[in-house]
Amino acid sequence: MADTHETARIQSAVHDIEPHIIELRRHFHAHPELSLEEVETTRAIAAELDRMGIPYERPTATGLIATLRGTAPDAYDASGAPRRRLLMRADIDALPVTEKTGEPFASRNPGVMHACGHDCHTAMLLGALRVLAQMTDALHGEIRAVFQPSEENGRGAASMIDAGAADGVDGAFAMHVWSEIDAGLISCEPGPRMANVDWFRVDVRGTSCHGAMPQRGADAVVVAAEIANALQTIVSRDVSPFEPAVVTIGELHAGTARNVIAGEAYLAGTVRTYGKRTHDAMPELIKRICVHTAAALGAEAELTEYTVAHPAVVNDERAAARCRRAVKRVLGPEAVGSYRGTLSGEDFSLFLERVPGVLAFVGVRNPAVGATFAQHSCFYRVDESVLARGTALACQYAVDFLTAR
DSSP: OOOHHHHHHHHHHHHHHHHHHHHHHHHHHHSOOBTTOOHHHHHHHHHHHHHHTOOEEOOSSSOEEEEEEOOSTTSBOTTSOBSOEEEEEEEOOBBSOOOOSOOTTOOSSTTOBOOSSHHHHHHHHHHHHHHHTTOGGGOSSEEEEEEEOOTTTTOHHHHHHHTTTTTTOSEEEEEEEEEEEETTOEEOOSEEEEOEEEEEEEEEEOBOEETTOGGGSBOHHHHHHHHHHHHTHIIIIISOTTSOEEEEEEEEEEOSSTTEEOSEEEEEEEEEESSHHHHHHHHHHHHHHHHHHHHHTTOEEEEEEEEEEEOOEEEOHHHHHHHHHHHHHHHOGGGBOOOOOOSOOOTTHHHHHHSOEEEEEEEEEBGGGTBOSOTTOTTOOOOTTHHHHHHHHHHHHHHHHHHOO
16 A cells, blocks of 8 residues: 555646646547547557656557556566556547537537547546656556557457457456546446446337328338337336336337328337346347237337447456555545446446456536536536646555555
């Protein structure tokens, strides 16, 4: 465990660079890029690392891995292997959302917005590296900083893992700014924190006909609408009230003209669960409802796609306890927040399947600055005062982790 001297060094250094962390966040916010298109974002990250003198690799088109080597006497053994290696991850992609915040640093890329806080994650990790690069004598091992593309479509973590990002690491740490937690509080409880994420598509086949002669066809629009409604009974009637689950239809497409009964339609959506039994049961439950609802209305329906995107984020008990101690140490006991978790998803879970670790929720909700809107909203704002707090936590966690026996 790091001593109070190292904590004081962190607090002082973070205070000094807080304006720079905010500046970084605003730059990334103004220049968002979609999943797998984060070319300029990665270039800006690389430029910042060059200014700090921190080496990095570019294992994928838009992914980057930086290495910060500790200089404590026991940081490496005689063979050059680090005593411990911590993976610290920030996601860097944005969403296909048109920003309506009116901020002076609002998105300059039409139809693209950092509406989930990945700009904050990137800035906080870069801030942490800047601080830790000034105190490598306190690092009893090595930090591997992963700037991951494509979290929003669930492909980025897997691509970085395939590129070796998780090889040889002893633990993993990430943060997510969160709109349901008050600014200044940080939640890092153990156990499930974010949900299993699945995607599905249902195709409906009816019979098209004239809009004035509905009796001559089977209306795919009506069938699709009934299926959309019926699918909600999975959560209300097939899943225990004590088991969190969500079935959401995000797309319903049908029809070619306003006076034609549609012969085809499709629905696409997502399933979110925590428990394995509920997760495993979902495909058959959806299939049953779709097939029989369509048959009752003289049509056919088929579950044509069901994709398991990534598993739930589950915080390791020891890592969560270490994170909680780090919060108390560097921010004070009043900064420890409590949050039930969310059915939103995060592909950081794939790193946590490889090594024990923790994802900490950094609260950003503050009505005084208009930070009240949910993640993915076109009005999404954050209280930027929390960025320095997240940076301080990342630094303290890294020092503590690498010091631990």
